[in-house]
Amino acid sequence: MPAPILVTGAAGFIGFHVARRLLKEGHHVVGVDSFTPFYDVALKEDRFANLTPHNTFLGERLDLADQQATRELFERHRFERVIHLAAQPGVRFVDPQPYVASNMVAFMNMLEACRHGGVEHLVYASSSSVYGANRSLPFSEHDSTDHPVSLYAATKKANEMMAHSYAHLFGLPSTGLRFFTVYGPWGRPDMAVYKFTRAIAEGRPIEVANAGKVWRDFTYVDDIVEGVVRLVDRRAAPDPAWDATNPDPATSGAPHRVYNIGNDNPEELNQLIALIEDALGRRAQRTDTPLPPGDVLETRADVTDLRRDVGFAPTTSLEEGVRRFVAWYREYHGA
Template structure:
């Protein structure tokens, strides 16, 4: 499918979308891009919890409402673990063309100290989504998985057909469980599902607990930053607008069963059911310490480094094979870390009312 055909498919019919995690980082950017296409009715859900600054989440929603010129976006504040409220949304809207589930408790490290939250949100909440999609005839479910499911796999780049049976954090385990649950519902109820393994997403409107935000904040304010394994970890940093472009393009691709799927040699990325898995990554890993150097150059300040050992649950490298994504939608994330960092740091400076000397 070339770009012209893609936009023809996206524009030919008004579609109704339910998107959970609407006030979140990726959810915000996906809705923003959908609003640009002007052929969607979007119902957003978010619990606006205080895991990080609630004001940032509220400002994202306000920004979306400013961009909504056709009154095509509505927002509801509740948690997807509140099953009855979720059912009411599905009932009111009769059916959704696409459900995009981005609601989840994020962060590998937080899962070490707050495991119960991950089971409630990422497993119980996702089950509620699946049940509603089943009973109220959703046409396509797209959901967030994570590159963390690859665990300490050493074969690089990570391919969707690699085994992911050895997660090393509870967060990763919940994302792997989402993939298993989604496949089960796809098989039992013929529900088309698409799972997305995100690789270290960054960019404007990013979460304050994410590495690049923490690095920028520490360097700018001349405070020490914790650097794990001396920064000798590879990360496939993926710019958020490339992520949202990938998701919106996949909205136009409803999975079907793989006619070539072999039960004697089963590929994890597809199935005899309407089920697909895609990596969403930049295919260009970089050492964390080199990213810190780029942030230092931007601000004209040196980082104050507090070296720490690699943390439990962390992996040494992430690197996405994105051929399957490109084959599906003729697009793959392509923003360089140099360009993406400038976009992010420009936003960071503006958001925090910081003037950078040039």
């Protein structure tokens, strides 16, 4: 039997969709999640329950910040490919400790487990938030990311640097993916699409930052999944910028690359609200609020490298994505 693929955060939004896609393609998947209560754990339980009927899926509940538990996980299963999507999400600062535990300690444990377990390729989630105060649009992987404006972004930037060093020092091939505002069925309730849909459906007011003059590169989850599954079987391509400064292959270690995955078509928040209103057939009650600390006015992905190296870029329109999300919302909530 082929070695299973490890998907961490398998009860989370993106992890669930990635695991389900791999299972449909006939892969054996070990899905890990710690079921942290950042949002309603019942939604995570329902996602996990949707995966467990597959006879090629094994679900494990453990905290990757536990070094011994993580090491034993790798000893039990001998993974060759790892998709690490588990993290403490959210750019709005509340308590630093979960970010440190889930995004720093757990990531280090994953790197060590991959290193000693002989993993052939680690694909891990980064974030568009690493671009922070960068004013150059669209955001390119070749831009500076030295000025994160949230602790979450700082941890994701640190993950990229940690993976880079492990590729160089220990020959661990890895690929980081900077996701841009992912949405879709089974999404996170704290994200704008879900939060606005629920409030409008229930007749409650929505809080709209900066009078809706905020632009996001909304990316439908199926497009994210397509990028992830295409990359997991593809060893990271050498980075030309790194090779240019390290011409001796003997000192360059294994390849480590970072790619944007975004729709490359920013939409105004007001447009998102209008599409949700149309799909629900009712108007929103709005309350204007300032842009929260840690947020930025606009994100936009340059996906040139992804398109060139993988032959793919996201294509699902916001209109189609919102329609699919609202249809799922009605079914899931019986609305």
